Structures are given as structure tokens and as C-alpha cells.
Amino acid sequence: MNEKGGSLLIAEFDAKFPYDYSAGRFASYFFKKLKEEKKIMGIGCPKCLRVFVPPRPACGYCFVRNTNWVDLGDEGTLWGYTIVQFPFLDPLTGVERPIPYGYGFIELKGASTRLQHFVTASDLNKLRIGMRMKAVFREERQGNLADILYFKAIEE
Amino acid sequence: MADRVGIVGIYQTKYEPRKIFDSYPELVFEASSKVLEEAGLTIEDMDQVVTNSQDFWDGRTISNRTVSEACGSVLRAESKVAMDGSFAVFYAAMRILSGCYDSCLLVSHCKMSEGSPHLINNAMFDPLYQRILGFDELSTCALQAKRYLYKYNVTEEQCAKVSVKNLKNGRLNPYPHRAMKVTVDQVMRSTKLADPIKELDAYPGTDGACAMVLANEDKARKWAPNPVWISGMASRLDSFYLGDRDLAEVASLELAARKAYQMAGIINPRKEIDLVELSDFYSYQELLWLEGMGFCRRGEGGKIVDKGITELDGELPVNASGGILSGNPVTVAGVVRVAEAALQLMGKAGEHQVEGAKKALAQGHCGPCGQGQCVIILERGV
Amino acid sequence: MARRSKRNVAIVATGQTDHRSKRPDVNIVEMINEAVRRCLADANMTMEEVDAVVIGNMEHFEGIFFTEMWSVDGAGSFLKHGMKITTGGTTGSSLAQAGYYHVASGLFDTVMTIGWEKQSEGETTAGLIFQADPLWERATMSGAIGSFAASATTYMDKYGISEEQAARVAVKNRKNAMNNPHAHLKMDLTVEQVLKSKMLAYPIKMLDMCPTSDGACAMIFASEAKAKKTCQNPAWVIAGVTRHDQPFSTDLEMLMNLRTLRSATEEAYKIAGIKEPLRDLDVVELYEPCTFAELSWYGAANFCDPAEAGKLMDSGATQMDGELPVNPSGGVLSTNCIGATAMIRVAEAAIQVMGKGGKRQVPNVKQAMATGFGGSWWSDVMILSKTP
Numbered sequence: 001m002n003e004k005g006g007s008l009l010i011a012e013f014d015a016k017f018p019y020d021y022s023a024g025r026f027a028s029y030f031f032k033k034l035k036e037e038k039k040i041m042g043i044g045c046p047k048c049l050r051v052f053v054p055p056r057p058a059c060g061y062c063f064v065r066n067t068n069w070v071d072l073g074d075e076g077t078l079w080g081y082t083i084v085q086f087p088f089l090d091p092l093t094g095v096e097r098p099i100p101y102g103y104g105f106i107e108l109k110g111a112s113t114r115l116q117h118f119v120t121a122s123d124l125n126k127l128r129i130g131m132r133m134k135a136v137f138r139e140e141r142q143g144n145l146a147d148i149l150y151f152k153a154i155e156e
Numbered sequence: 157m158a159d160r161v162g163i164v165g166i167y168q169t170k171y172e173p174r175k176i177f178d179s180y181p182e183l184v185f186e187a188s189s190k191v192l193e194e195a196g197l198t199i200e201d202m203d204q205v206v207t208n209s210q211d212f213w214d215g216r217t218i219s220n221r222t223v224s225e226a227c228g229s230v231l232r233a234e235s236k237v238a239m240d241g242s243f244a245v246f247y248a249a250m251r252i253l254s255g256c257y258d259s260c261l262l263v264s265h266c267k268m269s270e271g272s273p274h275l276i277n278n279a280m281f282d283p284l285y286q287r288i289l290g291f292d293e294l295s296t297c298a299l300q301a302k303r304y305l306y307k308y309n310v311t312e313e314q315c316a317k318v319s320v321k322n323l324k325n326g327r328l329n330p331y332p333h334r335a336m337k338v339t340v341d342q343v344m345r346s347t348k349l350a351d352p353i354k355e356l357d358a359y360p361g362t363d364g365a366c367a368m369v370l371a372n373e374d375k376a377r378k379w380a381p382n383p384v385w386i387s388g389m390a391s392r393l394d395s396f397y398l399g400d401r402d403l404a405e406v407a408s409l410e411l412a413a414r415k416a417y418q419m420a421g422i423i424n425p426r427k428e429i430d431l432v433e434l435s436d437f438y439s440y441q442e443l444l445w446l447e448g449m450g451f452c453r454r455g456e457g458g459k460i461v462d463k464g465i466t467e468l469d470g471e472l473p474v475n476a477s478g479g480i481l482s483g484n485p486v487t488v489a490g491v492v493r494v495a496e497a498a499l500q501l502m503g504k505a506g507e508h509q510v511e512g513a514k515k516a517l518a519q520g521h522c523g524p525c526g527q528g529q530c531v532i533i534l535e536r537g538v
Numbered sequence: 539m540a541r542r543s544k545r546n547v548a549i550v551a552t553g554q555t556d557h558r559s560k561r562p563d564v565n566i567v568e569m570i571n572e573a574v575r576r577c578l579a580d581a582n583m584t585m586e587e588v589d590a591v592v593i594g595n596m597e598h599f600e601g602i603f604f605t606e607m608w609s610v611d612g613a614g615s616f617l618k619h620g621m622k623i624t625t626g627g628t629t630g631s632s633l634a635q636a637g638y639y640h641v642a643s644g645l646f647d648t649v650m651t652i653g654w655e656k657q658s659e660g661e662t663t664a665g666l667i668f669q670a671d672p673l674w675e676r677a678t679m680s681g682a683i684g685s686f687a688a689s690a691t692t693y694m695d696k697y698g699i700s701e702e703q704a705a706r707v708a709v710k711n712r713k714n715a716m717n718n719p720h721a722h723l724k725m726d727l728t729v730e731q732v733l734k735s736k737m738l739a740y741p742i743k744m745l746d747m748c749p750t751s752d753g754a755c756a757m758i759f760a761s762e763a764k765a766k767k768t769c770q771n772p773a774w775v776i777a778g779v780t781r782h783d784q785p786f787s788t789d790l791e792m793l794m795n796l797r798t799l800r801s802a803t804e805e806a807y808k809i810a811g812i813k814e815p816l817r818d819l820d821v822v823e824l825y826e827p828c829t830f831a832e833l834s835w836y837g838a839a840n841f842c843d844p845a846e847a848g849k850l851m852d853s854g855a856t857q858m859d860g861e862l863p864v865n866p867s868g869g870v871l872s873t874n875c876i877g878a879t880a881m882i883r884v885a886e887a888a889i890q891v892m893g894k895g896g897k898r899q900v901p902n903v904k905q906a907m908a909t910g911f912g913g914s915w916w917s918d919v920m921i922l923s924k925t926p
Contacts, residue, residue, distance in 0.1 A: 008562055013283050015601060019215035019271050021672045024179025031673075052789075054674040058185045060230030060784045063192075063199040065185070082687030082739040084680050091667045091676045103680045103739070105688055105788050114788040116688075117678050129695045145677040159644075181785075203539055204780075210603070211624065217598040217669040218626035221914045224785040231801055233540060233780035234916075235632050238597070238624045239606070247621060247636070254642035255544030256778065279603040284565075389645075393620040396610045411617060523607035528620065 035143040044068035050112040072108040074135040121153035162376025162383030165195030165369035174269040175363040185226035191367035203257040204233040208244035208264035241491030242520025242530035265365040266485035298350035300403040301440040314458035316343035326478020328507035388420030388533035406448030416531040433493040490520030501536040543642035548765035548772030552885040553577025557722040557753035567612035573754035591615035595877030627912015630881025637759035653878035654754035687739035689792035703848035704829035705732035715868025717897035753875035773891035777809035798917035823883040880910030
């Protein structure tokens with residue numbers, strides 16, 4: 001209700017904001033390796049020897065350029081996880097993701113930082129911190145993070 | 157001013173239409189690491205970082221998150237000024253004047269090539285009253301140009317002379333990408349974008365970054381034997397709705413300039429300032445801002461350029477760097493003005509050096525039709 | 539690093555709108571103006587006396603680019619110095635620090651800082667998508683809740699924190715909010731109700747998480763001379779510290795150790811001469827985006843050993859009648875208008891020092907702390923005191 005007793009107007013607006021993001025040299029190399037060789041690469045600081053994934057130009061601690069590419073393999077440990085119960089819009093498809101799904105942070109061998117991705121097991125409720133996880137790749141890869149479908153628990 | 161802030165390091169990346177190989181972290185790391193390297197400093201010498209970018213241009217909400225490591229802010233204080241870079245320089249200096257920090261690494265970035273300038277600039281306008289008109293920066297500046305030319309009898313040819321001068325000066329500067337030798341006639345005949353602004357009257361889309369190291373008096377003297385000092389700085393915002401003000405008038409610039417002159421102890425800017433780096437996104441702006449800052453009377457801007465007073469070898473060189481017209485990204489442009497002015501005072505402006513420059517003025521603006529204005533005055537050897 | 543300013547600066551007034559999930563009765567500029575007017579009234583000042591206005595929000599959430607230019611009429615920045623500072627969740631505290639630096643620089647006497655957000659008017663999902671890194675985060679993004687939840691599982695695993703202990707935070711804060719006329723969610727809950735609320739992403743349930751609110755907050759920072767002249771009980775700024783970090787949540791331990799908060803509070807305590815925060819501080823407004831965060835950050839802020847945060851909660855030390863009340867305002871769990879939220883922490887801490895807390899006033903407050911959180915797990919810390 002507005003001051004004069006009438007109804008309040010809502011103006012609806014749609015705006016498109018398209019962007020062409022430059023992936024840069026480091027990300028481009030990472031995605032090339034991911035797409036062509038199913039390899040997950042980390043990049044290391046020549047000074048402190050930390051290895052970062054996702055790759056990035058600078059070590060935040062030493063403030064020098066990262067130079068050493070490291071093959072992190074495709075297995076890691078589940079550092080933290082959650083089971084998401086509310087539907088999130090998938091920005092790549094424009095459609096809500098089916099729930100529930102697992103989402104977690106994976107510590108790949110040799111990396112000082114973790115990778116975030118979908119996580120799953122034979123039963124989502126079996127997910128536990130410390131589980132060994134393995135990357136499951138898409139057959140047709142395009143050179144983006146969705147080339148990895150998810151990390152699946154290695155269950156004995 | 158009682159205590160002073162000095163500029164002890166400057167770095168500019170090359171300004172290019174599309175820096176396709178550089179992600180934002182790569183662009184910012186180049187600027188941040190190189191400015192320290194050239195100043196002989198390390199990131200540990202920096203108490204804080206001030207970043208300068210716009211979320212809408214980057215297509216990233218919290219655009220400083222993207223460049224966190226690259227700007228040196230891991231476990232360090234950092235804040236982002238989301239305005240034209242001149243305001244970021246002002247804020248960085250203020251943080252040092254507060255006494256809380258001795259030094260500051262300032263880094264500004266923008267890649268105009270990644271988004272749609274028309275849509276991004278349309279978003280600066282009010283959704284209810286203005287956006288539907290398709291306003292963007294170019295069209296509204298054209299409105300301002302039209303009004304200014306009409307009210308003060310400035311001609312399109314006089315504006316074209318600004319383009320000729322700045323694009324010519326830009327050829328002596330290794331950084332910008334659109335410097336060229338053109339005649340008034342060629343400017344006048346270039347593609348009309350929005351009457352009266354033609355292609356060579358307007359700045360080109362540009363990607364790039366600019367970084368600066370600032371410090372308090374003690375540290376500045378330690379790091380650079382004869383630093384450039386910020387002697388005056390001020391800013392003012394005008395009203396937002398274009399119809400609320402006469403676009404040919406520059407109230408916010410007049411007030412900001414007056415305050416900056418007062419702080420710097422400048423009584424006759426025309427005589428006391430050796431060079432000006434102002435924000436010429438469009439050629440008419442050079443004349444309008446010169447008038448607003450009191451370098452000549454209202455309406456005399458055109459005459460100044462007719463007489464060659466603002467040429468590189470003139471009485472008051474304006475935009476010896478080639479200005480934004482030669483190719484600087486929006487947002488970064490304000491920092492570049494301060495950077496170029498400082499380089500002049502340091503004697504490091506290479507082929508576009510103005511001899512014996514001791515006092516310089518840098519001006520930036522932000523918002524529709526120069527709504528927000530910021531004036532920074534530098535001096536050296538004082 | 540940072541030190542205390544060379545000139546004394548005080549907060550002399552605050553103003554907030556009454557935060558709600560939707561404010562359809564005002565447009566954004568009117569909403570900002572509401573907070574501004576309340577702040578001026580609190581200060582007993584007119585807009586003419588304000589030299590500068592520093593404002594911010596999360597631009598993408600409402601889809602307005604130059605918010606500092608657009609809001610000039612409502613914010614009162616016409617023909618004044620004005621700036622826009624936007625740093626995500628810490629926007630409000632970045633703005634508060636900006637107010638502090640503006641005055642401390644000696645260039646301004648009276649500076650107004652304004653934080654605001656009207657999320658009901660924007661497309662939050664789009665804002666969140668733009669927040670996520672297009673290469674590394676968008677494909678798998680599950681919002682802030684996803685990151686908090688994933689981190690909460692490690693936190694619980696490492697320190698044996700229980701969901702009950704976290705739930706107690708929600709009960710405390712939403713009950714405290716009932717004393718705060720501005721708070722959005724005022725609820726008298728039981729732990730049971732929190733535990734039974736809808737599971738969003740294990741272990742974070744609906745009532746563990748902060749809301750989104752429409753609202754604005756304004757504050758006035760003044761020079762010593764101005765503060766002494768116009769304000770009976772100013773809140774003097776003793777320390778303002780910021781820490782940023784690496785860009786990805788996966789780079790950090792997040793809830794197990796918010797190292798930016800640890801580092802920032804360490805420095806702030808040093809500047810303020812605080813040796814034992816639990817004893818030396820009288821009240822804290824801690825930015826807690828979720829219940830687990832508040833617990834974890836008792837440890838990061840050194841109120842206790844990180845492993846003892848659950849026990850500290852259980853002991854009642856952070857309740858209104860405890861040794862160190864945390865979030866008498868109701869905290870972020872009760873009100874979250876992003877651009878304002880971190881500023882509300884500073885404003886509420888100032889309100890406590892100024893003795894204007896009404897029903898939520900903690901008795902005998904001499905020293906208060908306000909924290910801000912946001913971005914890639916950045917922290918802002920401000921310490922306020924009754925004496926300069």
C-alpha cells in the first residue's frame with residue numbers, strides 16, 4: 001500500500017550480462033591436460049614447494065611465480081563433505097540439480113590445497129571424512145571442470 | 157598537509173584491446189610483482205594492499221577475491237575501492253595518513269574486452285527512469301558534449317584538436333595501444349558514434365592494470381631518495397539524475413579542485429602547475445575539465461587548445477601521456493593519470509617527458525557525465 | 539602491519555532500518571535514507587555537518603552498478619566527498635574501517651558510513667553465480683551453505699563438536715534478537731526445534747543458517763574535537779584490522795581454523811593491550827554466518843582453545859548473563875542484509891559502549907569487539923572503548 005492508499009508497483013527487469021572470461025595460461029594448461037590425458041595437474045611454488053590446485057600464477061605466501069607442474073594423479077582423500085538437500089541451480093545447464101547429492105573437498109596426493117567437486121559412494125550415507133576417492137571422468141571431455149563427473153569413494 | 161604521502165613505485169602493463177592470455181590473477185600479479193621489483197621492495201615491505209576494480213566489468217561479484225593472492229593480500233590487510241582509480245589513490249593515501257599503515261601497494265585492473273560495455277554501462281543508470289532509454293556512457297556523454305558545446309560556444313573542431321594532440325602524444329608513450337597521427341579533418345570524418353562524439357573522439361576498449369607503491373614520509377624517503385609527494389587531494393559527488401543538473405556545469409569538479417588547490421597551497425593553477433593529466437574518455441571532456449579546474453575561464457577551453465597552450469611543448473602540457481583517448485581501461489584510467497603525472501615529476505616519462513616539471517595535477521571521474529570528480533596534486537623536489 | 543591511528547576517532551551515532559525479509563514499502567534509496575535519518579537523529583546532527591559519505595553493498599545482488607552515484611539523494615552525499623567500497627560479506631566492516639581512516643587521516647571531521655542490501659529486489663542466484671569462479675567453482679557450486687557444510691563436517695570430526703552445541707548458538711542468538719527492535723528474525727527456540735529443522739546440507743539445517751534481509755545501517759565517525767562536542771558517550775575506535783587470504787575456500791581450513799580471524803584478532807588485541815579476551819572484553823558482536831561458525835570462531839578469536847569451543851558454549855559464558863556475551867543483537871543469524879551485516883556488528887558494538895542498547899544492553903561495557911566476515915574467508919576486527 002503506498003501513501004495514497006493505492007497499490008505499490010514492482011518494476012520487473014531482466015538484464016543479460018554475457019562475459020568471455022580469459023582462462024589464462026595456467027588454467028588453459030590444466031584443462032588441456034584434463035581433457036586430453038585425464039590428468040589433474042597442480043602447480044608448485046619454486047620457493048616453498050607448496051603445490052596448488054586449482055593452478056594459479058602466484059604463490060600467495062612467497063609472492064613469486066609458480067613454475068613446477070605436478071601430476072596429482074586421480075585419487076585423493078575426502079577432507080570434508082556434505083550431502084546437499086536443497087536444489088541448486090546449475091549455472092551450466094540452467095536447470096536445478098537433482099537432490100540429494102554429495103559435495104566435498106578432496107585432498108589429492110601431493111597437493112597443498114584441495115579440489116572441490118561432487119562426491120559419491122555406493123550410498124551417499126556411507127561418505128566419511130578420510131575416505132579414499134577416485135575421479136570418474138566423462139567420456140567426451142570439453143576442457144572444463146565438468147570433465148570430471150565426480151569423485152567416487154573407493155570401497156573395499 | 158602536515159604529514160605527507162609519497163609515491164615511490166609505478167608499474168603499468170601494456171594497455172591492449174584484448175589481453176587474451178591474461179586471466180585476472182595473471183594480469184594483477186604482473187603489475188603487483190613488477191611494481192615491487194622495480195622499486196627494489198618486497199611484499200613484506202607492504203603493510204596493506206588497496207585494490208581497485210569493478211564487479212560489473214570483471215563479471216565477478218567481490219572482484220577482489222579473484223585477485224587475492226595475485227595482489228599480495230594473503231594474510232595482509234586489503235580493501236577494494238570500486239570506483240575510478242583516482243579515488244583508490246585518494247583512499248590508499250588516506251589510510252597512510254591515518255597513521256595506521258606506513259605503506260600501501262595499490263593495484264588497479266580492468267578488462268573491458270570480457271564484458272559488454274553497452275550493457276555494463278547501461279547498468280549504471282536508474283532502472284525505473286533511465287535504463288529503458290538505453291542509456292550508456294557514450295550516449296549520455298554525447299548529451300553532455302552537446303550541451304557543453306552549445307552553452308559555451310565550443311566547436312566540434314576544437315574537440316577534435318584534443319584528439320589530434322592526445323593521439324599524437326600517445327605515440328611517444330610505450331603503453332597505450334591506439335596512438336596515431338591524425339588531422340582534425342580525419343577526426344571530424346571518423347564514424348559518428350553518438351552526435352557529436354565520433355570514433356576518434358572516444359576512447360577505445362582496453363585491457364590492462366596499473367600498480368603503485370605509496371608510503372608515509374619516513375618510508376618514502378627511505379625507499380626513494382627524492383619521492384613524489386601528494387600535496388593535495390579532494391573529491392566531490394554531484395547529483396545523479398542527469399536532469400538535476402546542467403550537464404555543461406561542473407560543480408563537483410570545481411569544488412574538488414578548489415579544495416585540492418587549498419591543501420596544496422596553490423593559488424594560480426595556470427601558473428603554478430606544470431602539467432595536467434586529466435581523464436579524457438571523450439575529447440570534449442578535456443576542455444570541460446580544464447575549465448572546471450580553473451585553468452581558464454568557462455568557455456575558454458576551446459581557445460586554449462586553439463592556441464596550442466596544452467601541447468607537449470606548450471605552456472601547460474595536458475595529457476602528455478596520450479591520455480585515455482590513446483587507450484587506457486576505464487577504472488584503471490584514474491590510477492594511470494596519477495601514475496603518468498608522477499612519472500613526469502620523477503623525470504621518467506621518456507619520450508613524452510615535460511622538462512623541469514615540479515608540480516602536476518591528476519584528475520579522475522566516476523559515474524554518469526563526470527558526476528564524481530577527484531583531483532590529486534603532486535609535487536617533487538620540495 | 540596495522541597500528542592505532544595517530545588521531546583519535548569515535549563513533550558518535552548509529553541508525554538502522556527495521557530489517558525484514560522484504561521491504562516493498564520503500565525503494566532502495568528510500569531505505570538507505572531511513573537509516574541515514576535515524577543516524578542523524580541519534581547524532582543530533584544535520585546532513586550539512588557530515589563531510590563525507592562512504593557507502594557499499596554487493597552490486598550484483600541488486601544489479602545496480604554505481605550505487606554510490608545513484609544513491610546520492612538518499613545518502614546525503616550531494617556535493618560531498620563520497621566513495622564506494624565493496625568487499626562482499628565484509629563490506630560493512632570495510633566501510634566502518636574506511637570511516638575510521640577518513641577521520642583519522644585528518645582530512646575529514648565527520649564521516650557517515652552506510653551499508654545496505656535489498657536482496658528481495660535482486661536475483662540472488664545470479665549474484666551467487668557471479669560470485670563463483672567461472673573456471674573452478676561454477677560447475678559444482680553449492681552456495682555458501684555447501685562450503686560451510688563441508689567444513690563443518692571436518693570441524694565436528696576434529697574437535698568432537700556436536701550438532702546440539704551448534705544448535706545452542708541459534709537458540710541464544712535468535713532469543714537475544716527479541717530484545718533488538720531492528721532484528722529480522724526474533725524467535726524463542728528450543729535446541730530440539732533447531733535440530734528438527736529442514737536439513738539443507740549436512741550438518742547445516744535451516745535454523746543453523748542466517749537469513750537474507752532487506753536493510754540498511756548508517757554510522758557516524760567523528761574526530762576527537764567533534765566527538766567531545768556532540769556526543770555524551772562516544773565509542774572510541776582503538777583498533778581496526780583486516781586480513782585477507784587465498785581465493786578459494788578449498789585453500790583454507792575454514793571452520794577448523796579461520797586463520798584470518800586468528801591473525802586479525804591477535805593484532806587487534808596487541809594494539810588494544812588485550813591479554814585475555816574472555817576477561818578483557820565486555821561484549822562481542824561476532825559475525826556468524828552459521829551456528830558452527832560462531833563456535834569455531836570462539837577458538838579463532840582466542841576466547842578458548844579451539845577444541846573447547848563447544849564446552850564454552852555449554853558453560854553459558856557467551857550468554858547475555860555470561861562472562862562475555864556474544865551477539866546481544868541477535869547476530870547475523872537474526873539479520874543478514876549483506877552490505878550492512880558487518881557494519882551492524884560495529885554499530886551494535888558501538889551501541890553497547892555508548893550505553894544505548896536498551897533491552898539488549900550488557901551492563902558495564904567498557905570495551906567491545908566487532909568482527910566482520912566474508913569474501914574468501916576474510917576477517918575484519920574492530921575494537922571500541924569507552925575511553926580513548
